[in-house]
Amino acid sequence: MTSTFGTLRLPVATAAAKVEAFYVRPVEHRDAAMLSTVEREAFPSQWPPTRFSREIARRRTSYLAAARELPNSLDSGRCPVTPRPTWRSGKSAEQGRGILGRIAAGLKQISFVDSFTGAEPPRDYVAGFVGVWFIANEAHIVSLGVRPKDHRKGVGELLMLGAFREARRYGARDVTLEVRASNFPAQALYRKYGFREVALRKRYYLDNGEDAIIMTTPPIANVEYAISLDSLARSHAVRWGHVLQPAAR
Numbered sequence: 001m002t003s004t005f006g007t008l009r010l011p012v013a014t015a016a017a018k019v020e021a022f023y024v025r026p027v028e029h030r031d032a033a034m035l036s037t038v039e040r041e042a043f044p045s046q047w048p049p050t051r052f053s054r055e056i057a058r059r060r061t062s063y064l065a066a067a068r069e070l071p072n073s074l075d076s077g078r079c080p081v082t083p084r085p086t087w088r089s090g091k092s093a094e095q096g097r098g099i100l101g102r103i104a105a106g107l108k109q110i111s112f113v114d115s116f117t118g119a120e121p122p123r124d125y126v127a128g129f130v131g132v133w134f135i136a137n138e139a140h141i142v143s144l145g146v147r148p149k150d151h152r153k154g155v156g157e158l159l160m161l162g163a164f165r166e167a168r169r170y171g172a173r174d175v176t177l178e179v180r181a182s183n184f185p186a187q188a189l190y191r192k193y194g195f196r197e198v199a200l201r202k203r204y205y206l207d208n209g210e211d212a213i214i215m216t217t218p219p220i221a222n223v224e225y226a227i228s229l230d231s232l233a234r235s236h237a238v239r240w241g242h243v244l245q246p247a248a249r
């Protein structure tokens with residue numbers, strides 16, 4: 001079975017697909033706390049943490065998760081987040097509890113961090129995510145992170161392919177991002193996908209004064225570039241067995 005990705009035709013997950021295979025799916029509001037967990041692992045020095053519940057709701061933004069089926073939804077050992085989480089919005093639980101409840105609700109609203117509570121199990125295991133903003137005719141990858149225990153399994157590449165699919169969907173001309181000058185693994189991934197350095201922002205990162213390298217792809221509709229992306233996507237699918245779409249339920 002195949003799916004069309006612009007000119008790309010990639011395998012789609014089937015019920016028989018291995019549970020180890022990752023797929024890409026849009027992030028939902030109830031994933032917010034899970035994404036915070038992934039962010040803490042992938043970007044331990046990031047401050048302030050991203051408020052995903054707000055990010056996900058932004059207009060002209062796509063957040064995608066790289067996820068895989070839980071082999072058994074009761075097997076909480078496979079899910080490194082609080083075992084039986086569900087999303088609770090900032091307000092509801094404290095409402096109707098008098099002055100203390102209202103103070104707690106107020107504090108929650110100024111909190112940076114999304115939190116889990118409740119009893120609904122996670123739908124799948126999330127290894128990483130990518131966030132893309134669409135500004136004018138450009139797709140800007142604002143965040144791409146994979147849990148360290150899932151590094152070097154093709155997950156970063158899968159998310160990159162997902163980001164390109166979104167860029168095509170929005171009609172973006174090219175894809176751009178910034179990366180720390182010292183972040184060689186990420187730069188290697190971006191070079192593999194045709195990003196080239198176009199500018200340097202001196203002392204861009206506030207935590208350590210590190211420079212940012214701005215990297216951009218050629219126009220993604222360019223035939224040569226589309227062919228190379230197609231070839232990368234095929235090799236990735238063959239090598240890892242990951243897919244761009246979850247199996248239909």
Ligand SMILES: CC(C)(COP(=O)(O)OP(=O)(O)OC[C@H]1O[C@@H](n2cnc3c(N)ncnc32)[C@H](O)[C@@H]1OP(=O)(O)O)[C@@H](O)C(=O)NCCC(=O)NCCS
Nearest residue numbers: 042144145146151152153154155156157179185186188189
């Ligand atoms: C960068 C990151 C997303 C890569 O994710 P990943 O799932 O490990 O990457 P993949 O397994 O898909 O690797 C894809 C390509 O990336 C490059 N790459 C990834 N890790 C690398 C490493 N440690 N050293 C060199 N190249 C590396 C390679 O080109 C690799 O292709 P190859 O397997 O053919 O050599 C991951 O290291 C990460 O989350 N880092 C912390 C957060 C971060 O720095 N994000 C980027 C911010 S700009």
